Amino acid sequence: GNADLKSALRLTLNQMSKGGLHDHVGGGFHRYTIDATWTIPHFEKMLYDNAQIASLFLEAGSAFNDPNYKAIGKACADFLVKELLDPKGGFFASYAANSDGKEGAFYLWTPEELRRIAGERDGTALAAVMGVSAEGNFEDKESVVTRRADFEDIGRKLNRPVKELKTLFDTWKPTLYQVRAKRKWPALDSKMVTGWNGLAISAVSKAYVITREPRFLKAGIKSAKRIWKLHRNAKGELARASTEGEVAEKAILDDYAFFAVGLLDLFEASGDSIYLEQAKTLVAEADARFKRPQSGWFQTPEGDKTLIYRQFEPYDSVIPSGNSQMLEAHLRLAGLTGIQAHYEAVQTTLATYTDTFTKSGLGMGGWASVALRNEGPFYEVVIAGEGQQKKALENAWRALKPTWAVKVDVPSTGLPEKLEGSLSPAKGKVSKAGSATAYVCVRGACQKPTSDPKEFITQMTRGWKH
Numbered sequence: 049g050n051a052d053l054k055s056a057l058r059l060t061l062n063q064m065s066k067g068g069l070h071d072h073v074g075g076g077f078h079r080y081t082i083d084a085t086w087t088i089p090h091f092e093k094m095l096y097d098n099a100q101i102a103s104l105f106l107e108a109g110s111a112f113n114d115p116n117y118k119a120i121g122k123a124c125a126d127f128l129v130k131e132l133l134d135p136k137g138g139f140f141a142s143y144a145a146n147s148d149g150k151e152g153a154f155y156l157w158t159p160e161e162l163r164r165i166a167g168e169r170d171g172t173a174l175a176a177v178m179g180v181s182a183e184g185n186f187e188d189k190e191s192v193v194t195r196r197a198d199f200e201d202i203g204r205k206l207n208r209p210v211k212e213l214k215t216l217f218d219t220w221k222p223t224l225y226q227v228r229a230k231r232k233w234p235a236l237d238s239k240m241v242t243g244w245n246g247l248a249i250s251a252v253s254k255a256y257v258i259t260r261e262p263r264f265l266k267a268g269i270k271s272a273k274r275i276w277k278l279h280r281n282a283k284g285e286l287a288r289a290s291t292e293g294e295v296a297e298k299a300i301l302d303d304y305a306f307f308a309v310g311l312l313d314l315f316e317a318s319g320d321s322i323y324l325e326q327a328k329t330l331v332a333e334a335d336a337r338f339k340r341p342q343s344g345w346f347q348t349p350e351g352d353k354t355l356i357y358r359q360f361e362p363y364d365s366v367i368p369s370g371n372s373q374m375l376e377a378h379l380r381l382a383g384l385t386g387i388q389a390h391y392e393a394v395q396t397t398l399a400t401y402t403d404t405f406t407k408s409g410l411g412m413g414g415w416a417s418v419a420l421r422n423e424g425p426f427y428e429v430v431i432a433g434e435g436q437q438k439k440a441l442e443n444a445w446r447a448l449k450p451t452w453a454v455k456v457d458v459p460s461t462g463l464p465e466k467l468e469g470s471l472s473p474a475k476g477k478v479s480k481a482g483s484a485t486a487y488v489c490v491r492g493a494c495q496k497p498t499s500d501p502k503e504f505i506t507q508m509t510r511g512w513k514h
Contacts, residue, residue: 054112061108064101065120068185068192071155072178072217073224076127077101087185088192091145091152091234095132096367098124099139099247106254110449118258125255128248129267134240137274139248141237148232155228156190165227166220176202177217241289242299245275246306247367253313258446268314275307276326284333297354301347301361301370304334308377312384312454319457321467324384328470331377335393338370343400345374362401363411371397372414379418383428383454386472386492394422417451424512425490427453430477433460433484437499441486444501450508453488460484 064070067086069077076098078089102124109118132140147154157180163171179185179194186192195217203210249268256264279287279295286299286307311327314320337349346358347370362371375394382390398405398419405412405419427450431441445455456463456471460479468475473492479485483499488507495507 057108058112061105061117065105065116066195068194070120070195071127072193072195073155073221073228074127074131075123076131077124087194089152091155093127093143093234095128095139095141095241096244096247098128098132099244099251100367102128102251103247103254106251106258107449107451110258110447113447122255122259122261125252125264128251129263132248133267133271134238134274137270137272138240138278139245139271141239141241141244143233144235144237147234150187152186152192154231154234155192156186157193158184158190165223170216170220173202173206173208173213173216174220176206177213239289239291240275240279242275242279242286242303243306243367243370245271246303246308246310249307249310250313253310253317254449256317258449260446265317268310269318269320272311272314272323272326284329286330286333298349298352301334301338301345301374302367304330304338305345305370305373305377306367308334309373309380312377312380315384316455321470324470327377328381328385331374331381334374343397344371362404362415363408364414368414369412372412372418375415375418379422379426380454383426383473384456384471386428391491394418398422421452424452427508428473428489428491429453429455429508430458430474430487430489431455431484432458432462432477432487433479435484438484440501441484441499441504444504448505448508452512453508 063086064077067081068089069081069086071077071093076093079092079094079097081087081089102121105117105121105124108114109116109121128139131143134140145151157178159172159175159180159182162174162178162180165171166174175181177195177197177199178191179196180191183189184191199210199213202208203213249271252264252268255261256268278290278293279299281287286303287295287297288299288303289296308327308330311323311330315323315327334345338345338347340346340360344360344362347361348355348358350358352358361369363369364372375397378390378393381387382394398415401415405415429445431438431445456474458474458477462476462478463471463474473489477485477487480497480499485497485499486504486507487497488495488504495510498504498507
């Protein structure tokens with residue numbers, strides 16, 4: 049509820065989405081911008097950036113009840129599925145910045161080209177609303193697309209209704225995409241990195257939960273199966289990456305941790321317990337291979353000669369640290385399984401490094417996020433039942449999309465016996481009075497079961513200290 053944080057976050061999200069960092073025609077985001085106005089990007093598009101940004105905007109859309117943020121997150125997830133997904137499953141690493149011998153050539157426009165595409169009237173207006181000018185904002189009088197237009201000003205100059213101008217880009221966007229698709233594409237790096245795929249599986253799983261569009265879940269399932277089969281050997285060791293089916297060096301901590309978290313997101317989206325079991329396996333293997341005696345996890349397993357020493361990396365960079373993602377996986381497994389050892393791993397590790405991460409600010413934001421939710425409280429949610437009331441409760445969950453909770457769906461009669469050992473917090477939870485029922489609990493202590501979506505939301509925010 050902090051107003052200053054809300055203002056800062058919304059300002060940042062708005063500027064990210066309106067400037068040249070955002071590929072407005074094709075979806076997704078470039079790596080970074082090279083100017084202070086966030087207009088001119090370095091045009092490379094990375095899987096790890098776009099996976100995280102898709103998740104960011106989808107979660108922001110729920111947090112702020114903002115359909116525009118949800119639409120941007122969905123478009124970013126669409127970019128992952130349309131442009132970076134191998135038809136066999138698994139997400140490719142990146143697109144290069146250059147094409148046709150020039151950086152950014154694939155993404156640039158001129159007013160003349162827009163008039164050829166859309167005609168004199170709409171083409172002129174399109175150029176104005178897309179920030180495409182005769183002098184250009186890039187090299188050779190070409191322009192990077194932005195969406196910062198002053199519609200009132202353009203409307204006065206072109207004698208066009210503002211309402212009409214606000215829909216013009218969306219009207220022509222499919223055509224612009226088709227025209228651009230005929231250009232020389234940037235080179236695709238077809239490498240598949242395990243950890244980055246974990247981030248992408250998380251993103252498309254969240255996209256499915258929020259939009260209920262099956263292609264996102266299908267992409268997540270197909271990718272999880274491919275990476276699990278291709279990047280895991282008979283000894284249970286993960287590979288760091290593969291290119292065209294050929295696996296490379298052994299995985300580091302990040303790969304185990306990010307893939308585990310991605311599988312947990314996929315479990316919550318699909319309800320298929322196989323992904324929960326795989327996540328548990330990866331976390332157990334990571335604990336065995338990377339655990340430090342003083343708590344936390346090394347980047348490489350014991351005996352690995354790749355580096356001259358075993359690095360411990362607690363700090364976030366362009367991706368969160370593997371350490372923070374291991375904490376994330378343990379916290380969520382604790383809520384889903386009720387196994388005390390997962391809680392203890394979180395508590396012990398946070399306690400050991402509290403002084404470090406409280407002084408590091410956003411440098412260890414991943415740790416702070418887990419600490420915040422651990423104290424939150426962190427809820428275990430079970431929805432038992434089917435039918436229209438189940439849909440109503442599910443819609444309430446989707447609208448809130450709480451990052452401070454884990455959820456399990458069970459039939460009206462309760463959890464199947466074969467899953468009781470894996471999902472013990474869901475044991476004994478059944479629908480009440482013939483209606484789908486939600487249970488909101490903290491470490492086994494539950495509030496009153498409810499079938500009312502409004503009460504369900506109230507319970508999921510009750511007692512939240514932060």
